[in-house]
Amino acid sequence: MPPSVLSFLVAAAAMPMTGKQPPGLIFLGFIVATLSAYAAQELARQAFVGDTLRGRWLWTAGFALASGMWSGHFIGMLGFRDPNTISYDINAMFEALAIALMSCVAALFIVASRVSKLVRWLLGSAVAGSGLFAMHYVGMSGLQTSATLQYDRALVALSAVAGVGLTTLAFWCAMYPARTQRRVRFLGAPLMGAAVAGLHYTGMTGVTLTPSLGLINSSRLVITPGLLALIVGASTLSTFALAALALAIERRAHEQVAVVLSEITDAFYAVDRDWRVTYLNPQALKYFSEGRERVLYRKLWDVIPQPMTAALYPRVHQAVVEQSTQRVELTYQDRWYETDVYPSQQGVSMYLRDITDRKAAEHALRQAAAERDLARNRFLQIAAHELRNPMAGVKSLLSLMQWLSEEGKPMPNVLHAAELMEREIDRMSNLLNEIIEAFQADEGVLDLEFKPIDLAAIVRMNLEPYRNQVGQHQLTVDLPPEGQAPVHGDPDRLGEVVRCLLANAVKYSLRCGEIHVRLVTEGNQAVLSVCDDGIGIPVDELDRVFDGFFRGSNLKDRDPGGLGLGLFITRQIVRRHGGEIHVQSSNHMGATFTVSLPLHRPS
Amino acid sequence: MADLLVIDDEPTIVHALETLLTCSGHRVKTAPNGLSALEQLQTRPLPDLILVDLYMPLMSGSRLVATLRLDPALRTIPVILVTGAVPSPVDFPPDGSYQALIRKPFSVREVLAKVNEVLLGVGR
Numbered sequence: 001m002p003p004s005v006l007s008f009l010v011a012a013a014a015m016p017m018t019g020k021q022p023p024g025l026i027f028l029g030f031i032v033a034t035l036s037a038y039a040a041q042e043l044a045r046q047a048f049v050g051d052t053l054r055g056r057w058l059w060t061a062g063f064a065l066a067s068g069m070w071s072g073h074f075i076g077m078l079g080f081r082d083p084n085t086i087s088y089d090i091n092a093m094f095e096a097l098a099i100a101l102m103s104c105v106a107a108l109f110i111v112a113s114r115v116s117k118l119v120r121w122l123l124g125s126a127v128a129g130s131g132l133f134a135m136h137y138v139g140m141s142g143l144q145t146s147a148t149l150q151y152d153r154a155l156v157a158l159s160a161v162a163g164v165g166l167t168t169l170a171f172w173c174a175m176y177p178a179r180t181q182r183r184v185r186f187l188g189a190p191l192m193g194a195a196v197a198g199l200h201y202t203g204m205t206g207v208t209l210t211p212s213l214g215l216i217n218s219s220r221l222v223i224t225p226g227l228l229a230l231i232v233g234a235s236t237l238s239t240f241a242l243a244a245l246a247l248a249i250e251r252r253a254h255e256q257v258a259v260v261l262s263e264i265t266d267a268f269y270a271v272d273r274d275w276r277v278t279y280l281n282p283q284a285l286k287y288f289s290e291g292r293e294r295v296l297y298r299k300l301w302d303v304i305p306q307p308m309t310a311a312l313y314p315r316v317h318q319a320v321v322e323q324s325t326q327r328v329e330l331t332y333q334d335r336w337y338e339t340d341v342y343p344s345q346q347g348v349s350m351y352l353r354d355i356t357d358r359k360a361a362e363h364a365l366r367q368a369a370a371e372r373d374l375a376r377n378r379f380l381q382i383a384a385h386e387l388r389n390p391m392a393g394v395k396s397l398l399s400l401m402q403w404l405s406e407e408g409k410p411m412p413n414v415l416h417a418a419e420l421m422e423r424e425i426d427r428m429s430n431l432l433n434e435i436i437e438a439f440q441a442d443e444g445v446l447d448l449e450f451k452p453i454d455l456a457a458i459v460r461m462n463l464e465p466y467r468n469q470v471g472q473h474q475l476t477v478d479l480p481p482e483g484q485a486p487v488h489g490d491p492d493r494l495g496e497v498v499r500c501l502l503a504n505a506v507k508y509s510l511r512c513g514e515i516h517v518r519l520v521t522e523g524n525q526a527v528l529s530v531c532d533d534g535i536g537i538p539v540d541e542l543d544r545v546f547d548g549f550f551r552g553s554n555l556k557d558r559d560p561g562g563l564g565l566g567l568f569i570t571r572q573i574v575r576r577h578g579g580e581i582h583v584q585s586s587n588h589m590g591a592t593f594t595v596s597l598p599l600h601r602p603s
Numbered sequence: 604m605a606d607l608l609v610i611d612d613e614p615t616i617v618h619a620l621e622t623l624l625t626c627s628g629h630r631v632k633t634a635p636n637g638l639s640a641l642e643q644l645q646t647r648p649l650p651d652l653i654l655v656d657l658y659m660p661l662m663s664g665s666r667l668v669a670t671l672r673l674d675p676a677l678r679t680i681p682v683i684l685v686t687g688a689v690p691s692p693v694d695f696p697p698d699g700s701y702q703a704l705i706r707k708p709f710s711v712r713e714v715l716a717k718v719n720e721v722l723l724g725v726g727r
Contacts, residue, residue, distance in 0.1 A: 385687075388687055388707075389613060389687055389707075390615070391708065392613075392616065392687050392707035392708035392709075393613055393614075393615030393616055393619070393708075394615070395708035396615065396616055396619035396620075396707070396708055396709060396711075397615060397618070397619050399619075399708070399709070399710050399711045400619050400622055400623050400711050402711075403623070403711040403712065404626065407626075409626055411622075412622060412625075412626070413622070416618065417618065417622075420614060420615040420618055421615070423614075423615075424615050
């Protein structure tokens with residue numbers, strides 16, 4: 001409380017009075033009015049903050065202010081006693097209360113309206129101040145005493161000046177200071193208290209009581225000062241209780257909102273109509289590394305980095321103009337932000353979140369999809385190419401036969417031609433089978449028939465045709481005796497595995513290369529290895545060997561063809577048998593494929 | 604009657620071309636790839652025409668053609684490319700280093716026509 005007001009009050013209380021005006025009661029009136037005004041100010045502020053219940057907050061604030069004025073006046077009146085009996089007309093009391101209430105509520109609605117600030121201030125404080133003045137003198141008119149009351153006109157005028165003037169000052173303090181100057185705003189309440197106490201004191205100083213023999217009009221409903229004290233006390237208390245309750249509810253709701261906003265991962269900014277940041281949550285601080293106090297109440301465009309402003313401003317503007325939600329993606333310093341802008345009563349609310357990771361994930365997904373597309377296209381290309389060769393062979397032979405019969409010439413070596421055609425058709429059908437198997441393997445629906453088998457026998461059986469085919473290759477085979485490598489598996493599929501590994505060894509090694517096939521048992525595993533000394537596989541491509549359509553980058557124009565599905569299918573078959581396949585290799589150093597399968601020893 | 608060399612890694616194609624050209628009265632030799640063809644070209648008589656596949660292991664058709672064009676004894680032998688794939692331009696030997704192109708699958712009449720055309724062109 002500023003010293004000037006205090007000293008004024010102390011001086012006022014110490015002055016000799018015409019009636020009795022104990023300084024303690026005047027001061028109490030001032031305190032009650034001040035506290036009510038403060039409560040009213042806080043309640044009214046909710047009307048500016050909250051989007052809803054605006055009218056209700058204004059009514060509550062008006063009620064708090066009015067009851068503070070009224071209580072302040074009648075607390076003062078409690079000290080006004082004279083030897084004559086004094087009582088109060090109950091109607092006048094309520095009239096006074098009604099006047100206070102109407103003027104206060106009207107004043108607050110004026111202040112909260114949308115006309116110019118100067119008009120709101122002057123008109124609002126004029127209404128409140130004159131309401132205070134009217135309340136005082138209507139209250140006085142209800143004074144029931146045997147003495148005659150006389151008013152000093154000059155002092156009545158002075159009381160009006162004090163009441164309206166101080167009210168105007170109080171409203172200025174409440175309305176004008178920038179948000180940073182909170183201390184000035186807190187002056188509003190004591191000034192309002194001073195307006196109530198000052199008007200009362202000045203007005204009462206101008207009252208002279210002349211004893212007369214006039215009778216009190218006993219037909220009117222009156223109350224005694226004791227009862228008045230009770231009523232005033234109760235009214236004051238209930239006003240405070242109401243204000244405290246309202247504020248507690250509001251604060252709690254506000255805190256809940258604040259808690260929610262501080263816990264969400266988005267940065268949140270509330271921005272008012274003048275683009276000032278009125279609230280920001282802790283996350284918002286992380287983005288633009290300035291202290292909260294430095295950001296708060298600054299213009300949004302001074303807070304948001306310049307490059308983002310250019311993209312953000314049009315959307316925020318659109319949100320305000322169209323009263324619609326806007327979403328915009330911004331990039332700043334290699335990071336991506338997604339911003340949602342919502343129009344609000346005060347201006348706009350902005351949620352800003354870092355979506356760099358999401359953007360990266362989206363990018364990775366797009367890239368993966370592109371790679372899948374590429375692999376699919378490559379597959380179609382390879383498959384078409386691989387099917388085209390045998391088809392071209394068959395077609396050529398047929399065309400030849402047709403031509404020969406047209407020319408009336410005999411077909412030489414028909415048997416050889418038939419064998420060739422059959423081989424080409426087998427090639428095509430094998431390719432188609434491989435494609436179908438690859439799809440089944442990919443979907444995990446390879447058809448397998450498990451039964452107890454001897455892996456050594458399977459290997460031997462499937463090697464046999466290769467002994468002739470490998471031609472100039474040196475093939476060495478190292479197998480355990482019959483029955484030493486029993487496994488539970490599909491003999492056809494495991495044969496396929498052996499043939500695939502051997503075919504690869506032949507395909508990717510020199511004509512005179514060495515190929516070793518070895519089957520051993522290690523613990524409860526049967527381990528089959530196929531080792532060649534061919535062109536090998538570059539080390540950084542080893543983990544892709546078992547993916548479909550793989551072609552080593554070291555093949556270049558030596559590519560012997562094929563779909564690149566063999567190892568893909570092989571791994572699926574091995575895995576379905578509960579086994580695993582590995583490869584060891586490096587460029588030009590040959591390759592070793594190792595298949596381990598669980599042994600199945602009948603107990 | 605001419606001496607022809609057919610080079611292709613597909614036995615069926617080789618057999619078809621060999622039969623066709625032999626029945627048309629030519630003498631035909633075959634090779635499964637460019638390298639083996641080069642070996643054969645060291646012996647005489649030299650062929651009057653070479654039919655060569657583009658994609659083959661060990662030595663591709665375009666590399667063979669490039670090699671032929673550098674050899675004073677072999678540079679004048681005409682070449683017909685026989686290719687199954689739709690090759691990318693980089694896999695082709697340079698223009699002018701081959702006389703004709705046949706796509707697989709071919710019709711035998713087309714092969715005969717092109718072979719005769721090239722042989723006649725050389726004779727002129």
